[in-house]
Amino acid sequence: MKRKDLDYLIIAGMLLSGLYVATTGLVMDLFGFPQFFLHRYAGYACAALTVLHLALNWGRITAYLRRRFRRPLRRESLPQPGHVPQQRMGRRGFLVSALAAAGGFALGWLVPGRRPVTLPDEAGDLGALYHRWSTPGYSLALGALLDWGGRPAGYKTYPNAKRISLPDPHGYYGLSLEGAIEARRSIRDYTSEPLSLVELSRLLHAAQGITDQRRGFRAAPSAGALYPIETYAVAHNVAGLEPGVYHYAVAGHALEQLRTGNLRAAITVAGIGQEMLGQAGVCFVLSAIFQRTRWKYRERTYRYVLLEAGHIGQNLYLAATSMGLGACAVGAFLDDQLNDLLGLDGVEEAALYIIAVGKV
Numbered sequence: 001m002k003r004k005d006l007d008y009l010i011i012a013g014m015l016l017s018g019l020y021v022a023t024t025g026l027v028m029d030l031f032g033f034p035q036f037f038l039h040r041y042a043g044y045a046c047a048a049l050t051v052l053h054l055a056l057n058w059g060r061i062t063a064y065l066r067r068r069f070r071r072p073l074r075r076e077s078l079p080q081p082g083h084v085p086q087q088r089m090g091r092r093g094f095l096v097s098a099l100a101a102a103g104g105f106a107l108g109w110l111v112p113g114r115r116p117v118t119l120p121d122e123a124g125d126l127g128a129l130y131h132r133w134s135t136p137g138y139s140l141a142l143g144a145l146l147d148w149g150g151r152p153a154g155y156k157t158y159p160n161a162k163r164i165s166l167p168d169p170h171g172y173y174g175l176s177l178e179g180a181i182e183a184r185r186s187i188r189d190y191t192s193e194p195l196s197l198v199e200l201s202r203l204l205h206a207a208q209g210i211t212d213q214r215r216g217f218r219a220a221p222s223a224g225a226l227y228p229i230e231t232y233a234v235a236h237n238v239a240g241l242e243p244g245v246y247h248y249a250v251a252g253h254a255l256e257q258l259r260t261g262n263l264r265a266a267i268t269v270a271g272i273g274q275e276m277l278g279q280a281g282v283c284f285v286l287s288a289i290f291q292r293t294r295w296k297y298r299e300r301t302y303r304y305v306l307l308e309a310g311h312i313g314q315n316l317y318l319a320a321t322s323m324g325l326g327a328c329a330v331g332a333f334l335d336d337q338l339n340d341l342l343g344l345d346g347v348e349e350a351a352l353y354i355i356a357v358g359k360v
């Protein structure tokens, strides 16, 4: 192979690998991958080809630089009067541009769009349909160019609410993780003994507490560290805490009092009559502010938000078990009643999950 051919081959490789690095970088950004091996290898390939290209053309490059920066401009090289500059795009240039345009057009046709989703009758619920439609693909990536709204504040606060500081949640060592996993059961009978404020503090910390102060990362994982889930505590029987609805202010590890009063009946009704919700010391309600995840993950949002509520729910279960408390998850509830109880609109932010916790 002639040296010139090799040079062209390397330039083509550089262009292709550069394009690949850019595309995989875009994919990483879109889907929030911190690492992506295809991106890494393409980057190495691009860097290696660049070094090779520089090595092969070192003489020409240094000669050019010397010419460009050392030699003074000679009088005869200046454009003479009446000189018409040569057309830049010759026939070959035009042909290449036309071919590139045709290639781009063909690519647009060939890139698979979203396949029409058809479901067999027996799997025909809305969730299954959503699941199939929310698969990532080229069209989803291109959809990022559309406007999915802005990024809302990462923390929700109620500036006018009474703020109640929570005791330090650290320093308690209950059951081991293995022990808590083995012992965890859904407990639906609770005694009338109140939970302590420090127990409530530990539970909230296990659910959503900040465990990496520098980056603001929390006890439970979150797609893209966007943290769409808010935690509310409907407290019935916590020593030193007026019964009512409280919002967990994650940033300051504090409670914001939203309303007071005996809400045992109200939450039992919202929970379709499940009595444990009125008997528990506290019912944690996890809600989602969907836009926190949607501006970045678009159609994947609903999946991520539910998965994250699951993580937090399990943290609550295990923390309660480790402290010798009883917990039970509740997914069956009347959405409108529960959202009303917390003052949520059910659209921008909606209740997803209840975890009842009480003394056993």
Ligand SMILES: Cc1cc2nc3c(=O)[nH]c(=O)nc-3n(C[C@H](O)[C@H](O)[C@H](O)COP(=O)(O)O)c2cc1C
Residues within 6 Å of the ligand: 184, 185, 186, 187, 188, 274, 328, 329, 330, 331, 332, 333
């Ligand atoms: C998503 C979800 C929703 C649930 N909803 C309810 C509910 O509405 N009422 C209830 O009594 N238990 C509910 N549970 C608890 C399950 O009934 C319980 O996990 C199951 O019976 C297994 O028992 P275990 O948790 O003791 O292992 C729910 C659990 C999950 C994961």
